[in-house]
Amino acid sequence: MNFEFTEEQLMIQQAARDYAQRELVLDVIERDNNSIYPTKHVKALAELGFMGMMVSPEYDGAGMDTVSYVLAMEELSKVDGSTSVIMSVNNSLVCYGIETFGTEEQKQKYLRPLARGEKIGAFLLSEPEAGSDATSQKTTAEDKGDHYLVNGTKNWITNGNTASVYLVIAQTYPEKGHKGINVLIVDRHSAGISVGPHEDKMGMRSSDTHSVMFTDVIVPKENRIGEDGFGFKFAMKTLEGGRIGIASQALGFASGALERSIKYAQERKAFGKELAKHQSVAFKIAQMAIEVENARNLCLKAAWLKDQGKPYGYASAMAKYYAAEIAMKVTTEAVQIHGGYGYVKEYHVERLMREAKLTQIYEGTSEIQLIVISRELLHVH
Template identity: 65%
Template sequence: MTSNQANQGPVFDFSDEQLAVRDAARDFARTYLLPGVIERDETQTFDRELLKKMGEMGFLGMMASPEFGGGGLDTVSYVLAMEEIAKIDASAAVIMSVNNSLVCWGIEKYGSQAQKEKYLSRLTGGEIIGAFCLSEPEAGSDATSQQTTAKDFGDHYLLNGTKNWITNGNTSGVCLVIAQTHEEKKHHGINCLLVEKGWPGFSVGRKENKMGIRASDTHSLMFSDVKVPKENRIGEDGFGFKLAMSTLNGGRIGIAAQALGIASGAFERALDYARQRKAFGKTIFEHQAIQFKLSEMAMRIEAARLLILKAAVLKDQGKDFVKEAAMAKLFASETAMWVTTEAVQIHGGYGYVKEYHVERMMRDAKITQIYEGTSEIQNLVIARALI
């Protein structure tokens, strides 16, 4: 077993292909994402050329079928790559997560052959980026309360409503929009529609000025009598809510891997700093107080990694992974917040300034406790699974 495998633990014996994917993601992150990561955070922009490069490298359609330009890789390979990307740039990681876990996976799993042929190859190659539109001003954790409507007019729907907190909101070329068609059926009357940017009545609201993942654009999207062809509905009539919940279960593995990457990136920086910084005549790493912080950081990161890998393996085996994905997302996000806070503390005053990166990582970590299901919702999912 190599030293890299030892770092991951003996429970999982990674294949050469999985390790190659991880190493490629690590090289890409260090070569292309690290330069300019602080500037992208400050300017709240993500270079289109970087998106194009991510597509060329295969990071935007990792689990999609090669038939549609995807990598055909397993979930384990995906989370290994996600961790490496998120170590350097959590904004790049969430762009990658949404496109892979929610948009590409949702279309390939539940879409028609025509929908796959029309959209997937463009999404996997980075020609366009996808967005997943579920949250609304009055429908966050309670996703059943959809106020966006899709009225059925025979051969098309008329879409009206507003979606909030949409990752890739302005840069996306196609959106999966969850909307209510049959209000009397409640969540059984919800549909998922593929909506293209630029269609009449589709407008993009202001960009959110966020605390973290600032290089990833987050917008409100508005729909006013947007005419959506019936062939752009994914699945049978009323299948939209089930699609959303199923897709989010897989998406939670991706966000857990993002949180893991943020935590492990902050830990590596804190460890390096502790080895170099001197206080009272010796490196701060030699002080027991710092050693205890670092040992607990390492332990929590390893525990999060194992939970994520378990969920990924279950998903790849076609087994139920709902509880495990919720556990992974909950624990990894809590770990990310705790580890990054401790990383700032270890850096002292230097941790509070941008050039040392850990303050950005702390800001980035917070959102992992909120999106794709808050920590409270994950506890609820776990409890229901136990019952």
């Protein structure tokens, strides 16, 4: 066993921390209030290499490992989940999906600009009636010989309007069920695509979430990833890694809330002494720290397994479930420790609490993670 990070991993953690604490924090409240997309931050993070940090340098990525990715996601998420989810979707769903399963031509054409962060990607799986039940895809990709004709609606798409590259999951052979699903790389500006209004969300308000409608959209055959009917398997394999990104994001919300609570408890006085000297607050903080540490270890273990080329789906489900659950709990406790100040926006913890809620829902709800974990244990498939 070795719990030491490498010098490079520590430098990446520090770089992410410096960017978050010096830059992201400056306008995070304003962006959240007014649902403003973090354009300049995405550009800056792309220049630093974060938007394609795990992509091989051969395709213009930074070639970093998943452990570094967890460290960077945690640091950015301590301050701003809206920016970190843009990075997570681009890295662990879109870039990972194309790099792992795409053809050389697809990698040259699409992966390179995505890894450089010049283009941003989106992952279009959820539908109005297919969230957790991803097999019930109503969007169709009809085989027309040399191309597919795509029709349908996708919902709650992160980067829905700003993305240039869509990975669209759609049904080609309804009679084959989930084995008839394909995944296509679709240019967002193709004829027949319309993007719905910006969703007015509870949290992550500065990320760009939309419905996307497809009406007779022509997609060339060479844009299909993998064999005919590989789409569902593609989605599940990609989401296994995506869970590490969202678990690390949840971890960041929790550890950010914990750090703010520690600082506040040392400064704020009540009944003649600092909050830190009241056992009711001190014990809350100890409990929060244990939970944050557990979540961090689960995230890092899943990342380590992935880096070693070992199966990590079970570990990433555990990390995502646990980190999301404790993120909700720890951020709620942080608001409680801050009292009235916690309920106003200036102190950040109420925003972290709003953002934490989404980690229990997207990229596989907590209940879906329990299904993944229990099926693995009970051998029920």
